[in-house]
Amino acid sequence: MKKVIVIGGGLAGLSCSCSLIESGAEVILLEASPKLGGRAYSFIDENTGDIIDNGQHIMMGCYENTIEFLNQIDAAEQLLIQDELRVPFVMNDGSIHFLSSSNNRYPINLLRSIIKFTALSIKERIRVLDLFLDLLCFEEEDLIDLTVKEWLLNESQDENSIKILWEVLAIGTLNSKIEEASAGVFVNVLKRIFLGGQEASKIMLPINGLSEMYVAPAAEFIRRRGGTIVVSERVTGVTFESDEVVRIDTNKNSYTEFDFVVSTIPLHALSKIESIEKILNLQLNQIKYSPILSINIWLSKNEFTESFYALVDSDIHWLFNHGSYISLVTSAAEGLINLTDEEIMRKTISQLSNNFCVFSPDLILSYKILKEKRATYIPSSESIICRNRITDSFGNFILAGDWTELMLPATIESAVLSGRKAAAKILEYNR
Ligand SMILES: Cc1cc2nc3c(=O)[nH]c(=O)nc-3n(C[C@H](O)[C@H](O)[C@H](O)COP(=O)(O)OP(=O)(O)OC[C@H]3O[C@@H](n4cnc5c(N)ncnc54)[C@H](O)[C@@H]3O)c2cc1C
Incomplete structure (x- = not known):
C-alpha cells in the first residue's frame, strides 16, 4: 500500500487525498491552520449567526473536475445549477440587460x-x-x-x-x-x-456555506476510509537525499515513513519551507497576487429579484442575493482593499443607491467586510513563464495547488484538477 503525505488542506489537498484514499493509498494530510478549506471556507458570523463564506465563490458547468470531486464525496446536490444561462448586467443608470440563452x-x-x-x-x-x-x-x-x-x-x-x-x-x-x-x-x-x-456556461452556486458543501464531506470521506487529517501542524522543513524526500518536519513532529509527498500549498507559502526554494529553484518575484473584497450586508427588507447581478463599470463587480443578506464582490480590488471600513461602506452605499431602486441605506441592519489580500495569483505572462520553470515533481515530491495549472486562472477547478492529477501520478508509479 502506498503511503502518502499531503501538505495543505485546501481544495487541492482534499481532492488529492480523496482520490488517493479511494484507490487504496494510505494518506496523512497535514494542514497548518486549525481549519480545513484553505482559501475557500465558511464560518459563523457572530453578529447574525448566519453561515457566511470567506468570499462568495462562483463555479461554472465547465468545472468538470470539481463536479466529479463533489460527486465522489456525495456533495454535488449542494450546488444550485442554473436551468439556463442567465446573467443580469446592471448599468450605472439602473437599467438591466440580460445575457441569457435557452x-x-x-x-x-x-x-x-x-x-x-x-x-x-x-x-x-x-x-x-x-x-x-x-x-x-x-x-x-x-x-x-x-x-x-x-x-x-x-x-x-x-x-x-x-x-x-x-x-x-x-x-x-x-x-x-x-x-x-x-x-x-x-x-x-x-x-x-x-x-x-x-x-459548460451555466453558473453554479453553493447552496450552503463552502465548509458545509465540500470541506466536511471530504474530511469525512478521508477519515471513514482510514486516512489521517492533522490540523494546526505546519510543515517547516523538507529533507532531500539523492533526489528523494526522506523527511518532513513540522512545528510538532517529524515524518520519515512515506513513499510520496504531495505539496498543495501556494507558492508564497512553499518558499517559506526550509530548503525548498533552493531545490525547486523558485524565483518568485514574478508572481503577483490580486485581492478580493467581499461585503455582506444584512437588510430589513430584500426586494432584489435575481439570485445574482453583474455590475458594469462599477467598484462592485457582483451582487449575490442570499435572502436575509446580500454579498457584494469586488475582484482585483487593489483600489479598495486598503480603505477603512467606513470609506468602503460610503462608496458601496453610493454605488448600490445608484444602481438599484430597491436599495436604500435605511434598510441596512448590519454588515461584514472581508478582505483577502492574496486571494489569487495574477495569471500574467510573467507568472506563466515563472511557474513554467518550476518542475512539477522532484523524485517522490510532487507539486499541486491551483498555481500549478499554467494556462488556467486560480480557481476551485484548477485546484481540484491539480490535486487529482497529483494523485493519478502517484497511483501510476510502480514503487
Ligand atoms: C475571496 C475569494 C474568492 C474566490 N472566488 C472564487 C470563485 O468565485 N470561483 C473560483 O473558482 N475560485 C475562487 N477563488 C479561488 C479559490 O478559492 C482558490 O483557487 C482555491 O481555493 C485554491 O485551493 P488550493 O488548495 O490550491 O490552495 P489553498 O486553498 O490556499 O490551500 C492551501 C492550504 O495549505 C495550507 N498551508 C500553507 N502552508 C502550509 C504549511 N507550511 N504546512 C501545512 N499546510 C500549509 C494553507 O493553510 C491552506 O489550507 C476565490 C478565492 C478567494 C480567496
Missing part, C-alpha cells in the same frame, strides 16, 4: 444570446459575435505574451463592449485587470465556458 440548439443558442444582448449596439454585438466565432482559431500558447486588453483591441473590439461585456467576464474569471492578465489564459477560459458543451 437550452435549445447548442451552440447556436449561445450565439443568439449575444445577438439579443441589448446592452451593446448592433454593431458592437456583431463584432463580439465575430470574435466568438473565431475562438477555435486561437491557440492559447500563441497569446501568452499579449494582455487581455491588447488581444481584444487587436480583434477590433470597441471600448464599449470591452467595458460592458469583456471586462465583466475577464475580471470575474481571472480576478485580474485586463491590462495585466494574459490573453492565453482568457482564451482558454472562454473556450471552456462557451465551447465546452451545453452545460
Whole structure:
C-alpha cells in the first residue's frame, strides 16, 4: 500500500487525498491552520449567526473536475445549477440587460444570446459575435505574451463592449485587470465556458456555506476510509537525499515513513519551507497576487429579484442575493482593499443607491467586510513563464495547488484538477 503525505488542506489537498484514499493509498494530510478549506471556507458570523463564506465563490458547468470531486464525496446536490444561462448586467443608470440563452440548439443558442444582448449596439454585438466565432482559431500558447486588453483591441473590439461585456467576464474569471492578465489564459477560459458543451456556461452556486458543501464531506470521506487529517501542524522543513524526500518536519513532529509527498500549498507559502526554494529553484518575484473584497450586508427588507447581478463599470463587480443578506464582490480590488471600513461602506452605499431602486441605506441592519489580500495569483505572462520553470515533481515530491495549472486562472477547478492529477501520478508509479 502506498503511503502518502499531503501538505495543505485546501481544495487541492482534499481532492488529492480523496482520490488517493479511494484507490487504496494510505494518506496523512497535514494542514497548518486549525481549519480545513484553505482559501475557500465558511464560518459563523457572530453578529447574525448566519453561515457566511470567506468570499462568495462562483463555479461554472465547465468545472468538470470539481463536479466529479463533489460527486465522489456525495456533495454535488449542494450546488444550485442554473436551468439556463442567465446573467443580469446592471448599468450605472439602473437599467438591466440580460445575457441569457435557452437550452435549445447548442451552440447556436449561445450565439443568439449575444445577438439579443441589448446592452451593446448592433454593431458592437456583431463584432463580439465575430470574435466568438473565431475562438477555435486561437491557440492559447500563441497569446501568452499579449494582455487581455491588447488581444481584444487587436480583434477590433470597441471600448464599449470591452467595458460592458469583456471586462465583466475577464475580471470575474481571472480576478485580474485586463491590462495585466494574459490573453492565453482568457482564451482558454472562454473556450471552456462557451465551447465546452451545453452545460459548460451555466453558473453554479453553493447552496450552503463552502465548509458545509465540500470541506466536511471530504474530511469525512478521508477519515471513514482510514486516512489521517492533522490540523494546526505546519510543515517547516523538507529533507532531500539523492533526489528523494526522506523527511518532513513540522512545528510538532517529524515524518520519515512515506513513499510520496504531495505539496498543495501556494507558492508564497512553499518558499517559506526550509530548503525548498533552493531545490525547486523558485524565483518568485514574478508572481503577483490580486485581492478580493467581499461585503455582506444584512437588510430589513430584500426586494432584489435575481439570485445574482453583474455590475458594469462599477467598484462592485457582483451582487449575490442570499435572502436575509446580500454579498457584494469586488475582484482585483487593489483600489479598495486598503480603505477603512467606513470609506468602503460610503462608496458601496453610493454605488448600490445608484444602481438599484430597491436599495436604500435605511434598510441596512448590519454588515461584514472581508478582505483577502492574496486571494489569487495574477495569471500574467510573467507568472506563466515563472511557474513554467518550476518542475512539477522532484523524485517522490510532487507539486499541486491551483498555481500549478499554467494556462488556467486560480480557481476551485484548477485546484481540484491539480490535486487529482497529483494523485493519478502517484497511483501510476510502480514503487
Ligand atoms: C475571496 C475569494 C474568492 C474566490 N472566488 C472564487 C470563485 O468565485 N470561483 C473560483 O473558482 N475560485 C475562487 N477563488 C479561488 C479559490 O478559492 C482558490 O483557487 C482555491 O481555493 C485554491 O485551493 P488550493 O488548495 O490550491 O490552495 P489553498 O486553498 O490556499 O490551500 C492551501 C492550504 O495549505 C495550507 N498551508 C500553507 N502552508 C502550509 C504549511 N507550511 N504546512 C501545512 N499546510 C500549509 C494553507 O493553510 C491552506 O489550507 C476565490 C478565492 C478567494 C480567496
